[in-house]
Amino acid sequence: MIRAWCVRADWGTYTRQFREGGYVGIGWEELGDLSQIETREEIYPLYRAAYPEDKSNTVVGIQVGQAARFLLEIAPGDVVITPDANTELLWHGVIKAEPRYMFQPHDPACRYSQRRPVTWSGEPILRSGLSVPLQNTMRSSLTVFAISPPDEILRATGHGEEVPPPIHSAYDPYQAVLRQVLELDDKEFEVLVARLLTALGFEGSEVTGKTGDGGVDAKGELNIANLATVKVFVQAKRYKTDTKIAASTVRQLRQAIPLGGQGAFITTANFQKAAYEVALESGFPRIGLIAGRQLVDLLVEHWEKISPDFGDRLGLKPGLVLR
Numbered sequence: 001m002i003r004a005w006c007v008r009a010d011w012g013t014y015t016r017q018f019r020e021g022g023y024v025g026i027g028w029e030e031l032g033d034l035s036q037i038e039t040r041e042e043i044y045p046l047y048r049a050a051y052p053e054d055k056s057n058t059v060v061g062i063q064v065g066q067a068a069r070f071l072l073e074i075a076p077g078d079v080v081i082t083p084d085a086n087t088e089l090l091w092h093g094v095i096k097a098e099p100r101y102m103f104q105p106h107d108p109a110c111r112y113s114q115r116r117p118v119t120w121s122g123e124p125i126l127r128s129g130l131s132v133p134l135q136n137t138m139r140s141s142l143t144v145f146a147i148s149p150p151d152e153i154l155r156a157t158g159h160g161e162e163v164p165p166p167i168h169s170a171y172d173p174y175q176a177v178l179r180q181v182l183e184l185d186d187k188e189f190e191v192l193v194a195r196l197l198t199a200l201g202f203e204g205s206e207v208t209g210k211t212g213d214g215g216v217d218a219k220g221e222l223n224i225a226n227l228a229t230v231k232v233f234v235q236a237k238r239y240k241t242d243t244k245i246a247a248s249t250v251r252q253l254r255q256a257i258p259l260g261g262q263g264a265f266i267t268t269a270n271f272q273k274a275a276y277e278v279a280l281e282s283g284f285p286r287i288g289l290i291a292g293r294q295l296v297d298l299l300v301e302h303w304e305k306i307s308p309d310f311g312d313r314l315g316l317k318p319g320l321v322l323r
Contacts, residue, residue: 012085025112132297199302239269
């Protein structure tokens, strides 16, 4: 079974160098050539000698652990993900068998001198197309970490044949929840989305649209520990689950987003590939796209805060199973 890993490129600063050079890398150049390292324990004395200012055993353990994962645990044939500077884009490739490791000190193009060769794919995947739990996993602050379980990311990157296919049954929990949500009328669905915004931490979440107006249906403001605020303007639309929302529909929402705001399109359906491209166009307000399965993920995660208003109406209990 192949594994999946994320190796960050300093918030995407060196993603282009990774891809053009055919590698992923980490720093700690002062550790020197690590090609002969065979165990994690061998890295500790090298790290303490190179970085004597790090006195904390916790800090040393974290740093050595990341270096050990990069050198010893990532195996040839594993899939590696590197976020772009545009964090919606996730580039992916496969770790090469030969050479297994490269040390390139004093490279003026990229300060990440400890390297593993990679065969990169020509097309990235979109973070927003992943499930909410996997998107949350990708927010880890670690430079190197395993993506677990790897099944979804392997399928998204075209390596799904290495993963046993999911067992299909007559009962699909996502479809079961979406069928209940589709029983809501337009206004009820907009209120559900406003309640979801509140559960996510947005203040002043309210329904603003009129039925069939094609514009903003809900809005809210997120204050992140007084470090930043985000004003989001949401279009909430019920469509049959097999519908693919077009780029033109997403572009229409953009026209209704005030200066300084961001948009979100939340639906029970899915989006065409071109819709994702429109949502991420540079020079325009960002539009987050939440498709049906991601909506269910969010409802599951925040159901305790939403259910007082909608538990009976939707006929769902905690875990979003039918009553």
